[in-house]
Amino acid sequence: MIDVLIADDHQLLIDGIKTTLDDVPDINIVAEANNGLQVLKILQSKKIDVIIMDINMPQMDGLDCTKAVCKKYPDTKVVALSQFDEKRFVKKMVKNGASGYLLKDSGKDEIVAAIRKINSGEKYFCERLSINIINRELSTLDSKSLFPQLTDREIEVLKLICKEFSSPEIADSLFISDKTVENHRANLIAKAGVKNTAGLVRWAVENDFVD
Amino acid sequence: MIDVLIADDHQLLIDGIKTTLDDVPDINIVAEANNGLQVLKILQSKKIDVIIMDINMPQMDGLDCTKAVCKKYPDTKVVALSQFDEKRFVKKMVKNGASGYLLKDSGKDEIVAAIRKINSGEKYFCERLSINIINRELSTLDSKSLFPQLTDREIEVLKLICKEFSSPEIADSLFISDKTVENHRANLIAKAGVKNTAGLVRWAVENDFVD
DNA sequence: TTTCGTATAGGGGAAAACCCCTATTTTTTT
DNA sequence: AAAAAAATAGGGGTTTTCCCCTATACGAAA
Numbered sequence: 001m002i003d004v005l006i007a008d009d010h011q012l013l014i015d016g017i018k019t020t021l022d023d024v025p026d027i028n029i030v031a032e033a034n035n036g037l038q039v040l041k042i043l044q045s046k047k048i049d050v051i052i053m054d055i056n057m058p059q060m061d062g063l064d065c066t067k068a069v070c071k072k073y074p075d076t077k078v079v080a081l082s083q084f085d086e087k088r089f090v091k092k093m094v095k096n097g098a099s100g101y102l103l104k105d106s107g108k109d110e111i112v113a114a115i116r117k118i119n120s121g122e123k124y125f126c127e128r129l130s131i132n133i134i135n136r137e138l139s140t141l142d143s144k145s146l147f148p149q150l151t152d153r154e155i156e157v158l159k160l161i162c163k164e165f166s167s168p169e170i171a172d173s174l175f176i177s178d179k180t181v182e183n184h185r186a187n188l189i190a191k192a193g194v195k196n197t198a199g200l201v202r203w204a205v206e207n208d209f210v211d
Numbered sequence: 212m213i214d215v216l217i218a219d220d221h222q223l224l225i226d227g228i229k230t231t232l233d234d235v236p237d238i239n240i241v242a243e244a245n246n247g248l249q250v251l252k253i254l255q256s257k258k259i260d261v262i263i264m265d266i267n268m269p270q271m272d273g274l275d276c277t278k279a280v281c282k283k284y285p286d287t288k289v290v291a292l293s294q295f296d297e298k299r300f301v302k303k304m305v306k307n308g309a310s311g312y313l314l315k316d317s318g319k320d321e322i323v324a325a326i327r328k329i330n331s332g333e334k335y336f337c338e339r340l341s342i343n344i345i346n347r348e349l350s351t352l353d354s355k356s357l358f359p360q361l362t363d364r365e366i367e368v369l370k371l372i373c374k375e376f377s378s379p380e381i382a383d384s385l386f387i388s389d390k391t392v393e394n395h396r397a398n399l400i401a402k403a404g405v406k407n408t409a410g411l412v413r414w415a416v417e418n419d420f421v422d
Numbered sequence: 423t424t425t426c427g428t429a430t431a432g433g434g435g436a437a438a439a440c441c442c443c444t445a446t447t448t449t450t451t452t
Numbered sequence: 453a454a455a456a457a458a459a460t461a462g463g464g465g466t467t468t469t470c471c472c473c474t475a476t477a478c479g480a481a482a
Binding site: 168182 | 437438
Binding site: 396400 | 470
């Protein structure tokens, strides 16, 4: 039996999925939430196998919630549910730990297949993702190897570099030495596999570390 | 009477639009295509007023096709049709000469309004484009003034900067002095309205000067 | 014909980036 | 408790970027 939580701010959609999955014997909808905070609250008391997670939610969205869930409850799998088949969202969700991606107009078979696959530890990406090219990329690689693992501080520095801050300016705004910033910058350049700050910024923009 | 061509690789969507526009007296669907090459072929024999152009198509996509059409047939207007309301796509299509942008889930009224406006030489941008801010930018400005006018040489230098070339390296590969490259770099930074090379690269990526 | 824009190139100097290192403290993981 | 990873910071140097200028040559536009 797979215990599933549905998180979406549209109750209609939750009801729709519940109805759809009503007669599936091995899938059990045991909880629902309308935003990311509710998800975290439910996880404190209930053990959940798979979360069907909308990306756009108030208070705490699916991106941040997925990140939090995958960190605190690594056994709980997340499948993203969205109306957009946008490269950025897909990549971002996978980066945050999601095991799969479904579009909101997916059929019953697809949803059921996704839940089963993901519960068994596999990945599942909706066939109709416009960028099918990245399917293979994403399903073979996991969130750790997809991107070099940047530390929180490195991401912080990277974002400031992309906002045209110089090393001394970053040092001032983070209350650290400019030598430390230069170290972070060098590590970022190495991790991104680029040659200089220009390459780093391009890599950051193309891999959604900005905005 | 407005003669319209629909270009989309999903026949279902073409049929949908045809049905929708069936009873509009002044709009006539006179042709359809499933990719960009077919569009160019049709234009050789038929005079078209407005092309409803999908962005994602096999063989030749909407971006390249729009560029080709606007160059060869300046009287034929193009309205982009896409499921993505992504800044990048919108900007790219406008840059390539499109007169408007519609989302695929637009209503009949919106499609009809767009075709009429665009046929009369105006611009039309779907209200629900998530980045409504740029609506005013785009509808008042044309494709030439949308971006600061970079010279050919500047674009050449810019692309090399984005490819992680340093000024001396660029100088070597273009057979000019590194001082000249530095001048181009400074002019680029000024034209882009950014502070340093990091900002320039980000601006270049976001405005599709790379790749 | 004169002006304007573009491409070219230089001088000179300050700031930043880049590249080696080493090293300590703190946090996380095992 | 020990080991690993992350964050901190420094020394010392080279290269590049950045910011002032000036200046010439050329072609196109006014």
